[in-house]
Amino acid sequence: MPTVSLTINGKKVVADVEGRTLLVQLLREGQRLTGTHVGCDTSQCGACVVHVNGKAVKSCTMLALQADDSEVETIESIANEGELHPMQAAFKEHHGLQCGFCTPGMVMAAIDMVNRIPNLDEETVRHELEGNFCRCTGYHNIVQAILAGSKAMQS
Amino acid sequence: MADDGIGASVRRKEDQRFLTGKGHFTDDISRPGQVYARFVRSPHAHASIGNIDTSAALSAPGVLGVYTGKDLAEDGVGAVPCGWTITQTNGELWNAPPHEVLATEKVRYVGDQVALVVAETLEQARDAAELVSVEYEVLSANVKLDQASNSDTAQLHESVPNNTCFVWGLGDEEATKSAFNRAKHIAKLDLYNNRLVPNAIEPRVALAERDSGDDSCTLYVTSQNPHLARVILSAFVGLVPEHKLRVVSPDVGGGFGSKIFVYTEECAVLWAAKQIDRPIKWTADRSESFLSDAHGRDHLTHVEMAMDDDGKFLGMRVDTTANMGAYLSNFASLIPTYLHGTLMQGLYTTEAIYCEVTAVFTNTTPVDAVRGAGRPEATYLIERIVDESARIMGLDPAEIRRRNFIPSDAFPYQTQVALEYDSGNYGPALDKALSTLDYKNFETRRANSETEGKYRGVGISSYIEACGLAPSQVIGSLGAGIGQFEAAEIRFNATGNVTVFTGSHSHGQGHETTFAQVASERLGVPIEDIDVVHGDSGRIPFGYGTYGSRSLAVGGSAIVKAADKIIEKGRKIAAHLLEASESDIEFTDGNFTVTGTDRSKSIAEIAFAAYVPHNYPLDEVEPGLDESAFYDPPNFTYPFGVHVCEVEVDADTGEVSIERWVAVDDFGNIINPMIVHGQVHGGIAHGVGQALLENAVYDESGQLLSGSFMDYCMPRATDVPSFEIGQTVTPCPHNPLGVKGCGEAGAIAAPPAVINGIVNALSSLGVTHVEMPATPQTVWQTIQNAKT
Ligand code: FES
Numbered sequence: 001m002p003t004v005s006l007t008i009n010g011k012k013v014v015a016d017v018e019g020r021t022l023l024v025q026l027l028r029e030g031q032r033l034t035g036t037h038v039g040c041d042t043s044q045c046g047a048c049v050v051h052v053n054g055k056a057v058k059s060c061t062m063l064a065l066q067a068d069d070s071e072v073e074t075i076e077s078i079a080n081e082g083e084l085h086p087m088q089a090a091f092k093e094h095h096g097l098q099c100g101f102c103t104p105g106m107v108m109a110a111i112d113m114v115n116r117i118p119n120l121d122e123e124t125v126r127h128e129l130e131g132n133f134c135r136c137t138g139y140h141n142i143v144q145a146i147l148a149g150s151k152a153m154q155s
Numbered sequence: 156m157a158d159d160g161i162g163a164s165v166r167r168k169e170d171q172r173f174l175t176g177k178g179h180f181t182d183d184i185s186r187p188g189q190v191y192a193r194f195v196r197s198p199h200a201h202a203s204i205g206n207i208d209t210s211a212a213l214s215a216p217g218v219l220g221v222y223t224g225k226d227l228a229e230d231g232v233g234a235v236p237c238g239w240t241i242t243q244t245n246g247e248l249w250n251a252p253p254h255e256v257l258a259t260e261k262v263r264y265v266g267d268q269v270a271l272v273v274a275e276t277l278e279q280a281r282d283a284a285e286l287v288s289v290e291y292e293v294l295s296a297n298v299k300l301d302q303a304s305n306s307d308t309a310q311l312h313e314s315v316p317n318n319t320c321f322v323w324g325l326g327d328e329e330a331t332k333s334a335f336n337r338a339k340h341i342a343k344l345d346l347y348n349n350r351l352v353p354n355a356i357e358p359r360v361a362l363a364e365r366d367s368g369d370d371s372c373t374l375y376v377t378s379q380n381p382h383l384a385r386v387i388l389s390a391f392v393g394l395v396p397e398h399k400l401r402v403v404s405p406d407v408g409g410g411f412g413s414k415i416f417v418y419t420e421e422c423a424v425l426w427a428a429k430q431i432d433r434p435i436k437w438t439a440d441r442s443e444s445f446l447s448d449a450h451g452r453d454h455l456t457h458v459e460m461a462m463d464d465d466g467k468f469l470g471m472r473v474d475t476t477a478n479m480g481a482y483l484s485n486f487a488s489l490i491p492t493y494l495h496g497t498l499m500q501g502l503y504t505t506e507a508i509y510c511e512v513t514a515v516f517t518n519t520t521p522v523d524a525v526r527g528a529g530r531p532e533a534t535y536l537i538e539r540i541v542d543e544s545a546r547i548m549g550l551d552p553a554e555i556r557r558r559n560f561i562p563s564d565a566f567p568y569q570t571q572v573a574l575e576y577d578s579g580n581y582g583p584a585l586d587k588a589l590s591t592l593d594y595k596n597f598e599t600r601r602a603n604s605e606t607e608g609k610y611r612g613v614g615i616s617s618y619i620e621a622c623g624l625a626p627s628q629v630i631g632s633l634g635a636g637i638g639q640f641e642a643a644e645i646r647f648n649a650t651g652n653v654t655v656f657t658g659s660h661s662h663g664q665g666h667e668t669t670f671a672q673v674a675s676e677r678l679g680v681p682i683e684d685i686d687v688v689h690g691d692s693g694r695i696p697f698g699y700g701t702y703g704s705r706s707l708a709v710g711g712s713a714i715v716k717a718a719d720k721i722i723e724k725g726r727k728i729a730a731h732l733l734e735a736s737e738s739d740i741e742f743t744d745g746n747f748t749v750t751g752t753d754r755s756k757s758i759a760e761i762a763f764a765a766y767v768p769h770n771y772p773l774d775e776v777e778p779g780l781d782e783s784a785f786y787d788p789p790n791f792t793y794p795f796g797v798h799v800c801e802v803e804v805d806a807d808t809g810e811v812s813i814e815r816w817v818a819v820d821d822f823g824n825i826i827n828p829m830i831v832h833g834q835v836h837g838g839i840a841h842g843v844g845q846a847l848l849e850n851a852v853y854d855e856s857g858q859l860l861s862g863s864f865m866d867y868c869m870p871r872a873t874d875v876p877s878f879e880i881g882q883t884v885t886p887c888p889h890n891p892l893g894v895k896g897c898g899e900a901g902a903i904a905a906p907p908a909v910i911n912g913i914v915n916a917l918s919s920l921g922v923t924h925v926e927m928p929a930t931p932q933t934v935w936q937t938i939q940n941a942k943t
């Protein structure tokens with residue numbers, strides 16, 4: 001079995017994986033980082049979004065081997081010493097989650113969104129969420145949360 | 156009002172774990188020695204099963220077992236039941252064919268399960284499943300709902316002539332006939348209520364484990380009601396005796412009805428875990444979810460409204476054909492009957508009503524409850540025929556509603572279709588919705604849109620639902636095989652903090668916060684000292700789970716009852732400690748006080764005394780402070796409301812954009828407005844999805860064409876607007892919290908609001924109906940047809 005070596009949440013990881021192992025499988029099963037979720041098999045739902053080298057990536061759409069040498073960050077790593085990341089805090093404050101299943105992907109996508117686009121408005125946020133499904137919230141509060149989180153991240 | 160008491164938008168206690176990736180979803184659980192299951196599913200909609208050759212799969216690497224329906228039958232595994240018996244209009248009982256865990260003779264829909272493969276790894280299980288060779292003799296498929304009951308259509312079940320499960324009626328057929336004879340005007344519509352795939356973002360999972368030490372089993376499963384699952388798995392499917400089975404449904408990633416039911420997959424996995432004595436996990440991939448999660452809706456309806464010269468509703472008749480799919484799912488028969496027919500009164504004084512429902516089998520995925528379950532179908536047909544009635548009468552749609560609303564002084568109101576509405580006040584909700592939208596200036600906005608080549612329309616939908624399921628004796632008399640009370644236990648720990656156990660199940664509804672608010676307010680204990688536990692038959696006395704917007708009205712009421720028992724016992728203990736008579740003890744804000752004095756004990760002190768009963772009235776009360784309660788509601792609850800939306804239709808592309816959405820709902824008292832608004836938002840998006848985007852489409856051979864997120868259009872953030880949410884408050888008169896339920900309202904109200912809006916927008920073209928989902932193609936075609 002080939003070996004992949006990468007950094008996950010600041011920790012060096014070396015693992016034997018099958019060629020077909022997806023990054024999300026390595027995270028969930030190999031590393032027991034179960035915060036990253038799987039909601040589909042066609043790369044649509046966004047429940048699996050993580051950051052690879054600082055960019056949002058659907059971890060169901062990337063082979064573990066492709067992440068060789070990369071820095072991967074998951075939802076488990078973004079709170080600072082127990083203090084929520086401003087985007088996490090905004091989701092809580094604005095009730096941007098219900099069942100919580102889409103949430104890790106939403107938060108990781110939202111942080112990436114703010115990193116790329118400094119002045120988010122409602123229309124842009126809605127457009128940018130194209131790759132993230134939520135069945136619970138009707139998106140209203142997710143949009144509010146991201147707008148607030150964006151402000152908080154920049155202040 | 157305390158900052159975190161009833162009525163406060165308390166931020167959710169459960170959010171911390173979800174936001175940090177520490178949720179406990181079923182697929183996050185892994186047990187030592189765990190192996191994996193994969194199902195062999197039928198690629199055909201309808202076929203006889205010949206020989207099944209499992210030898211290649213059995214000798215594949217890592218394979219621990221390959222099982223077929225024959226293995227289960229030999230072990231005496233029963234069928235999965237449907238829990239609601241229907242008596243037909245002719246007095247005979249329904250035709251309820253068995254639903255085998257693994258099909259033996261025939262497969263009846265694409266995705267039907269014929270074998271189960273268990274292997275050391277998921278990849279090995281997948282690979283081996285490909286090696287199971289099943290001989291099929293393909294039969295012609297029955298997929299067209301309007302032809303399903305024809306005698307020359309392919310027959311699914313031997314015991315079900317003409318694929319007809321039942322013909323059921325409700326209301327007074329004769330009185331309705333005479334109303335139509337007297338009518339001055341009759342409105343008519345033919346409607347299709349499109350088939351939905353529930354698509355909770357978390358797929359279904361079952362992880363079964365046997366403890367050979369005491370021959371008990373634990374099933375971790377994505378369920379909205381673990382206790383009922385336990386009853387069904389033990390009493391009906393006969394897998395494990397109830398006292399030997401623990402069902403755990405930890406964090407569940409959305410349900411929307413689809414996780415109410417016991418599915419054949421969890422039966423098979425639980426059975427197999429007993430055979431090989433290793434924990435077995437099955438996780439649906441999304442393609443499996445599309446094929447095997449129970450679908451929703453799929454009704455064909457003809458509806459007619461009879462009116463007098465003033466547009467007063469004299470009579471309504473409804474003829475619906477409801478698709479059951481290939482087998483009866485757990486509550487399939489309930490949805491088009493007692494959750495649909497009983498809603499036909501709507502908010503109106505319609506004098507006579509008759510509703511007939513023919514339920515048929517087709518070679519499609521089983522159909523059962525999806526968010527709203529029967530009530531969206533009812534509301535859709537009522538609100539569409541009301542708008543059509545307004546059209547033929549030349550009345551404003553708001554005006555025809557006002558003329559026919561049940562007046563506020565008419566409650567309790569006995570409907571023509573079995574229910575007694577306990578309370579209601581509909582006019583103010585309509586007025587508030589219309590004034591928020593600035594309805595009276597709508598025509599100006601319509602004209603403005605027209606200058607940009609767009610058609611603008613306004614759609615009104617006024618709805619009522621029967622929630623708070625359900626008074627057990629009432630549903631028992633109507634055919635239910637279950638009760639629907641709810642259980643709660645409140646346990647004070649010796650140190651004064653509290654664990655609340657509830658039989659309701661939270662899969663997004665925020666019970667850990669709302670229920671803690673209720674307990675906190677009642678017991679005077681800070682909310683951070685209260686934990687709410689749900690979803691575990693091993694920890695909670697009993698439960699009927701969460702669906703039908705029942706949790707707060709029924710489960711919350713059980714918590715109130717348990718809290719009252721705690722207070723009652725606490726009062727006795729306090730009387731002893733304070734050396735006063737029990738009748739002199741008052742309980743406020745968490746303190747037991749001797750009336751008119753400052754002598755007082757906190758409830759935490761009482762709890763400590765109860766667990767260290769040295770100075771304690773042992774001759775009068777038992778030690779400990781832990782009370783259970785079971786609450787059976789005396790009636791359903793009746794939330795109602797008015798949703799109004801403004802849509803703009805692009806005539807060139809057929810695209811519909813929702814410009815505004817105003818909702819005025821009446822859920823009675825509200826515990827946590829933030830959570831309630833969130834529930835309404837989600838419901839509306841679900842309803843907009845049905846109205847504009849979502850459709851489960853089968854081809855003639857029974858293949859599900861929209862079987863992935865690439866083909867089945869889920870509402871995305873760009874498909875819905877921001878919502879304007881308001882309330883009126885008419886408390887429920889018969890439960891201690893005065894609450895009614897809010898989880899389904901949006902999904903019920905939204906579809907007719909959208910379609911009424913589109914029809915209104917295109918009315919100048921002579922358009923009188925647009926079928927759901929009103930995709931750009933459908934709308935564009937409708938416009939072209941109207942123009943020619
Ligand atoms: S799991 Fe759905 S996009 Fe990755």
Ligand code: FES
Binds near residue numbers: 136408
């Ligand atoms: S919160 Fe449930 S899917 Fe988004």
